[in-house]
Amino acid sequence: MVVECWKILCKLSIMTGLEVSRLLLGLNCGRPLETIIPPESAKALSSKHDFDLQAFRFSADNEFLREPRVVRVGLIQNSIAIPTTAPFSDQKKAIFEKLRPIIDAAGASEPVDGESTEFLQEFARKYNMVIVNPILERDINHGETIWNTAVIIGNHGNIIGKHRKVNENHIPRVGDFNESTYYMEGNTGHPVFETAYGKIAVNICYGRHHPLNWLAFGLNGAEIVFNPSATVGELSEPMWPIEARNAAIANSYFVGSINRVGTEIFPNPFTSGDGKPQHPDFGHFYGSSHFSAPDASCTPSLSRYKDGLLISDMDLNLCRQLKDKWGFRMTARYELYADMFARYLKPDFEPQLISDPLLHKKSS
Amino acid sequence: MVVECWKILCKLSIMTGLEVSRLLLGLNCGRPLETIIPPESAKALSSKHDFDLQAFRFSADNEFLREPRVVRVGLIQNSIAIPTTAPFSDQKKAIFEKLRPIIDAAGASEPVDGESTEFLQEFARKYNMVIVNPILERDINHGETIWNTAVIIGNHGNIIGKHRKVNENHIPRVGDFNESTYYMEGNTGHPVFETAYGKIAVNICYGRHHPLNWLAFGLNGAEIVFNPSATVGELSEPMWPIEARNAAIANSYFVGSINRVGTEIFPNPFTSGDGKPQHPDFGHFYGSSHFSAPDASCTPSLSRYKDGLLISDMDLNLCRQLKDKWGFRMTARYELYADMFARYLKPDFEPQLISDPLLHKKSS
Numbered sequence: 001m002v003v004e005c006w007k008i009l010c011k012l013s014i015m016t017g018l019e020v021s022r023l024l025l026g027l028n029c030g031r032p033l034e035t036i037i038p039p040e041s042a043k044a045l046s047s048k049h050d051f052d053l054q055a056f057r058f059s060a061d062n063e064f065l066r067e068p069r070v071v072r073v074g075l076i077q078n079s080i081a082i083p084t085t086a087p088f089s090d091q092k093k094a095i096f097e098k099l100r101p102i103i104d105a106a107g108a109s110e111p112v113d114g115e116s117t118e119f120l121q122e123f124a125r126k127y128n129m130v131i132v133n134p135i136l137e138r139d140i141n142h143g144e145t146i147w148n149t150a151v152i153i154g155n156h157g158n159i160i161g162k163h164r165k166v167n168e169n170h171i172p173r174v175g176d177f178n179e180s181t182y183y184m185e186g187n188t189g190h191p192v193f194e195t196a197y198g199k200i201a202v203n204i205c206y207g208r209h210h211p212l213n214w215l216a217f218g219l220n221g222a223e224i225v226f227n228p229s230a231t232v233g234e235l236s237e238p239m240w241p242i243e244a245r246n247a248a249i250a251n252s253y254f255v256g257s258i259n260r261v262g263t264e265i266f267p268n269p270f271t272s273g274d275g276k277p278q279h280p281d282f283g284h285f286y287g288s289s290h291f292s293a294p295d296a297s298c299t300p301s302l303s304r305y306k307d308g309l310l311i312s313d314m315d316l317n318l319c320r321q322l323k324d325k326w327g328f329r330m331t332a333r334y335e336l337y338a339d340m341f342a343r344y345l346k347p348d349f350e351p352q353l354i355s356d357p358l359l360h361k362k363s364s
Numbered sequence: 365m366v367v368e369c370w371k372i373l374c375k376l377s378i379m380t381g382l383e384v385s386r387l388l389l390g391l392n393c394g395r396p397l398e399t400i401i402p403p404e405s406a407k408a409l410s411s412k413h414d415f416d417l418q419a420f421r422f423s424a425d426n427e428f429l430r431e432p433r434v435v436r437v438g439l440i441q442n443s444i445a446i447p448t449t450a451p452f453s454d455q456k457k458a459i460f461e462k463l464r465p466i467i468d469a470a471g472a473s474e475p476v477d478g479e480s481t482e483f484l485q486e487f488a489r490k491y492n493m494v495i496v497n498p499i500l501e502r503d504i505n506h507g508e509t510i511w512n513t514a515v516i517i518g519n520h521g522n523i524i525g526k527h528r529k530v531n532e533n534h535i536p537r538v539g540d541f542n543e544s545t546y547y548m549e550g551n552t553g554h555p556v557f558e559t560a561y562g563k564i565a566v567n568i569c570y571g572r573h574h575p576l577n578w579l580a581f582g583l584n585g586a587e588i589v590f591n592p593s594a595t596v597g598e599l600s601e602p603m604w605p606i607e608a609r610n611a612a613i614a615n616s617y618f619v620g621s622i623n624r625v626g627t628e629i630f631p632n633p634f635t636s637g638d639g640k641p642q643h644p645d646f647g648h649f650y651g652s653s654h655f656s657a658p659d660a661s662c663t664p665s666l667s668r669y670k671d672g673l674l675i676s677d678m679d680l681n682l683c684r685q686l687k688d689k690w691g692f693r694m695t696a697r698y699e700l701y702a703d704m705f706a707r708y709l710k711p712d713f714e715p716q717l718i719s720d721p722l723l724h725k726k727s728s
Contacts, residue, residue: 196723211576212579216704242609243614297602325539326573332574332576335705338705338706344583357522358522
């Protein structure tokens, strides 16, 4: 199995462990979050390499039976580094170089006494991070099939597992994004990965439009779901602030939304059969990465135009606290929907439609 | 079957037909909507009776095979009219009197040449309206059971059908809203009602928190789903602007969100076993009724404190246009979720969890 990495780093997300003295603000339902001051070294990197840097904190109530479970999570959004016409290997190297200082800034956000011990993989081991790395996977063992995959790297640098984008069970067929022509529907279910810092899952890109997809990760126990995306303003920007927040609310978990940033010009203008004139780009990838919490609060978004790193501390206890408060799992009645889907999936399904018997009555 | 009406009118929604010359603005994705100037008679009623009055218009693209299907829809939010200690019949009468001028204003929003013909039921026939009327239903034929029901009144004043709040398949057990103690889970499925002006459904109150519930109305063909609610600020306000908009986006239909308004004091303070001190009210019902469209656009909200009427014209063709643009139905893969629910519902269900084998490795 060869792992290629071009698509990927535009969608990098990072999670790193940290003991943080808890706040006692209670649930910050929609209230502004507390801002974290990043360390000077991180601020220096962001100004030297010109990327957006923001940091916040989600709090939860104290519990009798569990200690706070505060983790620090980072989202990186970035543009490509050199033109789309450059050789693939050069593009890949250039993106690595661009990301290095941003990941260093994420690592610098760990306290000086952080437990970075082993060094199995460059950044994961250097900073004791879990890294979520969406890639384009070439599956030699299955006819060289291409999958849209996310690789989960543990905080010791080990690969915990990979996830063939379950959300790419749902492959976009919209506008210029005819992605079913270049990878396969996923076949790995809706896996949740138990890491040193919490249970995480990845709902990639277009999968965010499917509430069932978000739900499945929730039923499998996710505490944080990352949504690495590459989407453009004209297509999805009005939906962007809504869907991730709704998923966090409905499933009582945190969501980390990451979007590519920048406008990429191709040498040959193209069309996609949607009646639009030919154009040399997909439109503007609008960045605006952000975190959503299960209590409906959320962070501000990163820049719409610049590379950026968004850091947030979050007490994962908030997930169960919201489950207990709202009881969505206990009121869900999934059996009703299992039955409805079974009926809906039959070719002869007829909707439950009650027509007004006077529908075609003439008015006198 | 006796229909009682106290709970109800705080949740009234109205739909009335109207031929409107179409706009050619195209899809207004998140852009400000065009404002409609209500007729003078409606404005006069709103100032005389001191209720909020707003009116907007959602447009859709022209189609080759279908004429525009513009309907005018109204949402009414209101407070109670006399103290909660007054006799039930007096409270009911008082709410009727309070609502009369607001419904007249909704009717006045029909053009002078409107086709009001028959007079089977006061307002429906007077204004050629379809009226959605959520009630508390006493079911004599089933042991005097109480159901949380919505009655759909056709534009000829006829009762098209009733719907025992499918969404109250999902009965809240949160804070002071222990509603499972005073009505039954619905047993009428997820019906969609085909009216003279479009296919409508009702997702009442707490049902808005369940994406599956919204989905089921969509699978049954709803073009507008009303969400009459009675919810308070401290509990749900941060979620209010998110959930309805997400439902409209995910299911390619319009959503009309109605919330009760006002703070209601009861003579005997109460608690609900959630650790809070006793209190004589549920909190503030924050109104903020609004419309959401399938293209992610939405109207401003009605007042947080005053009774109000929100009118909107909407071209229902927008629903199919968004389905064709985004293809959510074609990429949904419901079979995966039917299978997952079947597994999840078993007592021995085990989540798809992949643990880091180094999870408990000591750092050296």
